[in-house]
Amino acid sequence: MSKDMLKEILELPKQIKEGLELAGKTKIRGEINNILICGMGGSGIAGDILKDVYTKKPVYIVKNYFIPEFIGKNTLAFIISYSGNTEETLSAYKEALKKKCRVIVITSGGKLLKLAKKKRNKIIKVPKGFVPRTALAYLFFPILKILYNSKLIKNFDEDIEDLLNILKIEEFKNKAKDLAGCLLNRVPLIYTSNKFEAVALRWKTQFNENSKVYAYYNVFSELDHNEVVPYYRRNRDFFVILIEDDEDYYKIRKRMEITKRFIARNTDTVELEVFGETPLAKIFATIHLGDLTSYYLAIKRKVNPVSTKIIEDLRRELGYPV
Amino acid sequence: MSKDMLKEILELPKQIKEGLELAGKTKIRGEINNILICGMGGSGIAGDILKDVYTKKPVYIVKNYFIPEFIGKNTLAFIISYSGNTEETLSAYKEALKKKCRVIVITSGGKLLKLAKKKRNKIIKVPKGFVPRTALAYLFFPILKILYNSKLIKNFDEDIEDLLNILKIEEFKNKAKDLAGCLLNRVPLIYTSNKFEAVALRWKTQFNENSKVYAYYNVFSELDHNEVVPYYRRNRDFFVILIEDDEDYYKIRKRMEITKRFIARNTDTVELEVFGETPLAKIFATIHLGDLTSYYLAIKRKVNPVSTKIIEDLRRELGYPV
Numbered sequence: 001m002s003k004d005m006l007k008e009i010l011e012l013p014k015q016i017k018e019g020l021e022l023a024g025k026t027k028i029r030g031e032i033n034n035i036l037i038c039g040m041g042g043s044g045i046a047g048d049i050l051k052d053v054y055t056k057k058p059v060y061i062v063k064n065y066f067i068p069e070f071i072g073k074n075t076l077a078f079i080i081s082y083s084g085n086t087e088e089t090l091s092a093y094k095e096a097l098k099k100k101c102r103v104i105v106i107t108s109g110g111k112l113l114k115l116a117k118k119k120r121n122k123i124i125k126v127p128k129g130f131v132p133r134t135a136l137a138y139l140f141f142p143i144l145k146i147l148y149n150s151k152l153i154k155n156f157d158e159d160i161e162d163l164l165n166i167l168k169i170e171e172f173k174n175k176a177k178d179l180a181g182c183l184l185n186r187v188p189l190i191y192t193s194n195k196f197e198a199v200a201l202r203w204k205t206q207f208n209e210n211s212k213v214y215a216y217y218n219v220f221s222e223l224d225h226n227e228v229v230p231y232y233r234r235n236r237d238f239f240v241i242l243i244e245d246d247e248d249y250y251k252i253r254k255r256m257e258i259t260k261r262f263i264a265r266n267t268d269t270v271e272l273e274v275f276g277e278t279p280l281a282k283i284f285a286t287i288h289l290g291d292l293t294s295y296y297l298a299i300k301r302k303v304n305p306v307s308t309k310i311i312e313d314l315r316r317e318l319g320y321p322v
Numbered sequence: 323m324s325k326d327m328l329k330e331i332l333e334l335p336k337q338i339k340e341g342l343e344l345a346g347k348t349k350i351r352g353e354i355n356n357i358l359i360c361g362m363g364g365s366g367i368a369g370d371i372l373k374d375v376y377t378k379k380p381v382y383i384v385k386n387y388f389i390p391e392f393i394g395k396n397t398l399a400f401i402i403s404y405s406g407n408t409e410e411t412l413s414a415y416k417e418a419l420k421k422k423c424r425v426i427v428i429t430s431g432g433k434l435l436k437l438a439k440k441k442r443n444k445i446i447k448v449p450k451g452f453v454p455r456t457a458l459a460y461l462f463f464p465i466l467k468i469l470y471n472s473k474l475i476k477n478f479d480e481d482i483e484d485l486l487n488i489l490k491i492e493e494f495k496n497k498a499k500d501l502a503g504c505l506l507n508r509v510p511l512i513y514t515s516n517k518f519e520a521v522a523l524r525w526k527t528q529f530n531e532n533s534k535v536y537a538y539y540n541v542f543s544e545l546d547h548n549e550v551v552p553y554y555r556r557n558r559d560f561f562v563i564l565i566e567d568d569e570d571y572y573k574i575r576k577r578m579e580i581t582k583r584f585i586a587r588n589t590d591t592v593e594l595e596v597f598g599e600t601p602l603a604k605i606f607a608t609i610h611l612g613d614l615t616s617y618y619l620a621i622k623r624k625v626n627p628v629s630t631k632i633i634e635d636l637r638r639e640l641g642y643p644v
Contacts, residue, residue, distance in 0.1 A: 063544040
């Protein structure tokens, strides 16, 4: 537990470049009807991000032991487990093989690496030794490169350039420290538009794991139909983080504007405009800010951002490697 | 606002029968590759339920203004808006028509009914005058019947019989009152297995709208990978409701058992076993219990379960019929 999470988070630009290189010339030939991504927690989030950036074909995210019935040989299946020992992902992997999916395994080791070698699957081997949830760029960017190599997406050099520029310029650390200060002794609630659902989910899970706090998220405009109701009363337990993009659909922007006004009457609220020009840069730069905020909130709360004791206890009781 | 929500909730068996009759002989001919369900809030939840019961083909749920790019003429699209005036659903409806989906409209009136008549779409016209979220059976059961008429699912008489029997036998009202008592001044958190995700979502939104309380949900086993972390400390603000099924996959059951032990050390927790034998009965009987619980919690909190003032204010500011 001596790992330096801050250092790992700040190495994001390096991780992005190395993540892209890890894919090399890996590609899938032939017809692909849909994409399956199997992975839990900090590995599975790569699937949520892909779903927000790749909209041409169906992307099915499986956070479970089983894969859908309709998945088959024209499915490109990414099986992602940083540790390689996640039991749900190992189970889903075996199902994907049975259904003759076009499997690509992304892992740093464990049982999954052993099995994938034996089965001669295509493997993206990511570096060992990271806190799994800070290895996100190693897990995600190879997927993007493989989709490009397989002619499923067009060149995305511009997106990467945009992202790397923002990560250089923006004052992420100071913004994150300020925000973490606001969140002390509060339950963060992250609200954003549908297209940033993966970002909101990532912020939530990073608050859970790094800061050890309860946190929840929801998206516009669905939240206007139910979750918004209790905000008619004063509430000082929650703190609402509204993640906005001036390129959101104008009706969503209008809804966010009105909803924010209602919420902010009774609940402390902060608005964050996403950075960057391209969708991919917006997603990853905003994830980066969330990662840092959750780290600084841990420090302010005097908890170890790396340790997730209950998860380790759970794994021990379930009888698999911690 | 003089509507009697309790009466409407307790009429569920009648609604189920009438909902099935509403579909009549409506069917879709020809090849169907996938199902699209467009609807927000209490209408959209019909899609979440279908996704949990119908697993043969992809079910895409759209809670948004837009539908996915890959949707086309072999898509069976259910467009659901109880009021018929939900702007997101009207927008998604127009997109579904443009993409030449096989459209079926489910509504009680409004603009959607007018447009659907003009376009000569297949229409399921549900009774007017209900609180939209208590008309769920009218919105959901026609879908099931239409899938049966279209030979996409097999006969489900047994499921309906099971469901109607449970609704007769079980002491729903007393269980709901007891549970509502536990939830006073607490934030309900609903946890269950993947296969009951729609149930958990429904409980959450009913707590929001009927009881006017914050409420959140998550599913196993994903929650074991992040949301569980903060439970190492004492917490009296939250109240965890674990919805269990003895037919859950054994590894999920084991996880739920261990996780419950960890959570219950520091947070008040109640376990609920789903009623019924068939998946459909389990889902609807458990939804019924949640509907009643949210109603009694509203009464205990001395709030009007029918009124959702912020949502109405929002609609007024957005400039559409309240």
